[in-house]
Amino acid sequence: MVSHGLYGTLWMVLCFGPFLTEELQIPEQIGAEGGSVVFTPENLPTSINLIQWYFGTNFILSAQSGEPVIDQGYKDRISFNRDTLALELRDLTLDDSGKYILTVIPTTGDTFKEETSLQVFENITNVRVTGPEELLIEGESSANLISEGTGSISSVQWMKDNSPLSPSNNIIFSSDNRSVSISPVQRSDSGEYQCTYRNPFSSETAKLSLTVNYGPEDVSVVGQHVVDLGVHVSLSCSANSEPSASFSWKFNETDTNVTTDTFTINQTDFTHSGDYECTASNKVTKRSVSQKHALLVKEGGEVEAAGRGLTSGEIAGIVIGVLVAVAGICGLIVYLTKMKKTPKPNLQQNGPAKGGAQSRQETDLNYADISHFQKASGERVTLGNMSEPSTEYAEIKHGENGRAPPPPYGSQVSNSPVRRDLQLLLSPQEDG
Numbered sequence: 416m417v418s419h420g421l422y423g424t425l426w427m428v429l430c431f432g433p434f435l436t437e438e439l440q441i442p443e444q445i446g447a448e449g450g451s452v453v454f455t456p457e458n459l460p461t462s463i464n465l466i467q468w469y470f471g472t473n474f475i476l477s478a479q480s481g482e483p484v485i486d487q488g489y490k491d492r493i494s495f496n497r498d499t500l501a502l503e504l505r506d507l508t509l510d511d512s513g514k515y516i517l518t519v520i521p522t523t524g525d526t527f528k529e530e531t532s533l534q535v536f537e538n539i540t541n542v543r544v545t546g547p548e549e550l551l552i553e554g555e556s557s558a559n560l561i562s563e564g565t566g567s568i569s570s571v572q573w574m575k576d577n578s579p580l581s582p583s584n585n586i587i588f589s590s591d592n593r594s595v596s597i598s599p600v601q602r603s604d605s606g607e608y609q610c611t612y613r614n615p616f617s618s619e620t621a622k623l624s625l626t627v628n629y630g631p632e633d634v635s636v637v638g639q640h641v642v643d644l645g646v647h648v649s650l651s652c653s654a655n656s657e658p659s660a661s662f663s664w665k666f667n668e669t670d671t672n673v674t675t676d677t678f679t680i681n682q683t684d685f686t687h688s689g690d691y692e693c694t695a696s697n698k699v700t701k702r703s704v705s706q707k708h709a710l711l712v713k714e715g716g717e718v719e720a721a722g723r724g725l726t727s728g729e730i731a732g733i734v735i736g737v738l739v740a741v742a743g744i745c746g747l748i749v750y751l752t753k754m755k756k757t758p759k760p761n762l763q764q765n766g767p768a769k770g771g772a773q774s775r776q777e778t779d780l781n782y783a784d785i786s787h788f789q790k791a792s793g794e795r796v797t798l799g800n801m802s803e804p805s806t807e808y809a810e811i812k813h814g815e816n817g818r819a820p821p822p823p824y825g826s827q828v829s830n831s832p833v834r835r836d837l838q839l840l841l842s843p844q845e846d847g
Contacts (some may be wrong), residue, residue: 441517441531447616448537451505456517459500460527465520468495468502471513475502507535536614539566544610544623552700553629557598560623562610569614576606600627602657630656631695636708644714648680648687654695654704665692688712 439459444452454468468475476485476495483495494503500519504511512535519527542564551558562571571592573580580595582588585604587596597604605627611620631654638650653676654660664673667689671678680687688711696703 439527439529443532445534446507453503455501462522464522467518469516536567538617539612539619542619542621544621551627560595562593564612567614572611574609602629628699631660634695634704634706641711650678652693660695663694683712
């Protein structure tokens with residue numbers, strides 16, 4: 416049973432082998448206008464008797480044993496390879512797009528017929544991008560970018576500053592990708608926009624620059640705040656703005672004639688101290704922003720200390736000086752407090768003061784114990800009642816000659832035993 420099946424298979428291969436080929440195939444082709452393509456059949460049968468090429472229903476060529484027969488319309492545009500049955504078509508036009516049919520007739524057996532297609536792409540030309548004609552202001556304006564071009568368009572790509580442009584909250588693409596809407600515009604939307612049309616054989620790019628106006632903002636004035644008398648001073652004003660801001664200056668709220676970004680003082684004097692105000696303006700956005708700068712003109716060495724920061728050594732010196740000063744003040748307070756606590760006798764002086772100058776001077780007081788006296792003869796005289804111990808003092812003032820005048824006892828020792836004894840002692844007496 417097995418041997419009969421094997422013999423049957425071998426017999427079929429020997430008899431029909433030349434006709435048991437794979438299905439005839441012709442890959443599809445694409446081409447550019449003015450270019451060329453080659454149709455190359457695959458899986459050809461053997462023992463071919465006749466082949467024919469058609470474009471739709473239009474005859475192109477027929478080949479048998481002799482020279483091929485070519486239609487007059489294709490005579491200068493085609494080439495045929497008898498071995499591979501390949502057909503080359505040159506100088507392509509858009510009208511060449513469509514179906515191509517190959518018919519193969521073997522010497523024996525069935526006829527083979529296969530179709531393929533050709534698409535001819537028109538070259539892309541005249542690509543351009545149009546945008547808004549009015550000036551764009553950040554946060555207020557909208558921009559619509561519209562692209563146009565001719566040719567067979569397979570794809571449209573947008574880029575900004577050589578990077579792909581993607582949709583965002585304020586960027587929207589049309590369904591065919593040929594236009595872009597930006598609303599509202601931001602300063603980051605400024606730049607060069609590129610739109611590229613492509614097909615497999617050609618591409619073309621158009622560009623458009625977009626400028627978004629904004630500002631001014633971040634206005635600042637750079638310069639010294641404290642300067643020496645008689646020096647040159649420059650104050651520089653800057654602002655972030657598109658287009659570039661224009662500048663004007665005021666001094667102490669009074670307009671000046673300076674309209675540049677720099678205010679210059681050739682030689683300072685004290686009248687230059689005050690507030691300098693720079694105003695930056697944008698002629699497109701119609702906005703203005705001002706910034707003030709204080710300037711102080713000082714004499715000589717005051718500027719160096721005032722105009723720079725203190726070093727660590729200077730700070731340490733100041734701290735030590737302050738501590739020394741505080742210690743000195745505390746010592747003076749203690750000294751004065753102790754002096755106030757020292758008792759001073761309140762003694763009155765009888766009689767007029769001698770000389771105006773002498774009356775204004777502080778009185779020098781000396782005190783003497785006069786509880787007893789000694790006579791010239793050497794006898795000791797006791798004053799008052801010694802049973803009641805007491806001490807009486809007499810004021811002794813030194814005059815210009817250094818001699819003490821008689822003490823004014825009248826006010827200090829009146830109505831006392833000491834006064835009486837003293838009077839007796841001072842009375843003229845005869846010894847013995």
